[in-house]
Amino acid sequence: MTDKAIPGLHHVTAISGPPQANVDFFTGVLDQRLVKRTVNFDDPGTYHLYYGDHEGSPGTILTFFPFVGAGRGSAGAGMASAYSYAVPKGRFDDWIHRLDDLDFAHEAPAERFGARVLTLHDPDGAPVELIETDRAGDGTMLDGFHSVTLWLRDIGPTAKLLTEVMGYEEAGHETVDGTERLRLRAPGDARGAIVELMRREGAGIGRQGAGSIHHVAFRAESDAVQLDWRERLLRAGMQVTPVIDRQYFNAIYFREPGGVLFEIATDPPGFAADEPVETLGRDLKLPPQYEAYRARIEQVLPPLKVPA
Structure with a gap:
C-alpha cells in the first residue's frame, strides 16, 4: 500500500470534430506541441492526438479522439466540464494581447479564488x-495544466474519495452566481495539482460528443505505485479495471461516485518510447497489433498538416 498522495494530473482526454481544426487551434492559437499522433486503440480508423510541452511531460498532456462526423456534446452533471492551463507569472496580459492580435474571440477576464481566469473556446x-x-x-506561455473541473450533483462523495483515498486536501470554497466550487489540491508542486468540484443549480444532462471531456487521468510515478493505487481503490469500493497497456503508459480506469470516468496512468515509459523527443508527433505511430494494417489505416485517416 502506498502512503503517497496522487501528485496531480497526468492527462485529460476529450472528443473533437475534424482533426485539422483541432490541430490548428492547439498548435497555433495555444502554441502546444503535437507530441504524438497515433490511433484510438479501440477504433484504429480514428486518430488519437496528444498535445503537451516539448518533452510530452505528465501534467501537460491533452489528448483528443477527433471524429469527423461527431455530433456536438455538452457538459453536464457527472462529467468533467473544463480543463485549465496554468499561465506563468507575468504572462496573463500577454495572452490577452496574443488573442486580440490573432483576432480570436475570448470572454472578458473573470476572477476565481483570487486569480484571473481567461476563457476561450476551441473549434x-x-x-x-x-x-x-x-x-x-x-x-x-503556458505551464501545463492548472486544474480540471468536475461537474457534480453532489460534491460530497467525490470530495471524500479525493481527500480520504487519493490524498487531496481542501484548498478553498466559494459560491458565485449559484455555482458552488470546492477546490482540492494535491500535496507538492507538480503540474495539474488542482481538482475543482462544481455544483450548479438547475444542472442539465450532459452528452458525450465533440467538445466534451471523455476522462481525467491522474499520475502514478511507476507501475508499482499504480498497482498500490488499484488495491487501495478496490478496498474503497471502486470498480477498477485491470492494468491496460496504452503503449506510452499503463492505465487503470474507474468511475468515481459522481459518475466521472477516472484513470490512473503511469509516468513511464513516456512518449519518447518509440521516437526521439526531437521528432515527437511527426509520424503516425501504431501499436504493434495494428502495424500489419498500416497501409489500410493510413488510407482511412484524413491527412494532417502540422506546423514544423
Whole structure:
C-alpha cells in the first residue's frame, strides 16, 4: 500500500470534430506541441492526438479522439466540464494581447479564488481556461495544466474519495452566481495539482460528443505505485479495471461516485518510447497489433498538416 498522495494530473482526454481544426487551434492559437499522433486503440480508423510541452511531460498532456462526423456534446452533471492551463507569472496580459492580435474571440477576464481566469473556446465550442499563477515559467506561455473541473450533483462523495483515498486536501470554497466550487489540491508542486468540484443549480444532462471531456487521468510515478493505487481503490469500493497497456503508459480506469470516468496512468515509459523527443508527433505511430494494417489505416485517416 502506498502512503503517497496522487501528485496531480497526468492527462485529460476529450472528443473533437475534424482533426485539422483541432490541430490548428492547439498548435497555433495555444502554441502546444503535437507530441504524438497515433490511433484510438479501440477504433484504429480514428486518430488519437496528444498535445503537451516539448518533452510530452505528465501534467501537460491533452489528448483528443477527433471524429469527423461527431455530433456536438455538452457538459453536464457527472462529467468533467473544463480543463485549465496554468499561465506563468507575468504572462496573463500577454495572452490577452496574443488573442486580440490573432483576432480570436475570448470572454472578458473573470476572477476565481483570487486569480484571473481567461476563457476561450476551441473549434467545437469547448471552454479552454487560462488561469493566472505565481509560478515562474520556463519561457513558454503556458505551464501545463492548472486544474480540471468536475461537474457534480453532489460534491460530497467525490470530495471524500479525493481527500480520504487519493490524498487531496481542501484548498478553498466559494459560491458565485449559484455555482458552488470546492477546490482540492494535491500535496507538492507538480503540474495539474488542482481538482475543482462544481455544483450548479438547475444542472442539465450532459452528452458525450465533440467538445466534451471523455476522462481525467491522474499520475502514478511507476507501475508499482499504480498497482498500490488499484488495491487501495478496490478496498474503497471502486470498480477498477485491470492494468491496460496504452503503449506510452499503463492505465487503470474507474468511475468515481459522481459518475466521472477516472484513470490512473503511469509516468513511464513516456512518449519518447518509440521516437526521439526531437521528432515527437511527426509520424503516425501504431501499436504493434495494428502495424500489419498500416497501409489500410493510413488510407482511412484524413491527412494532417502540422506546423514544423
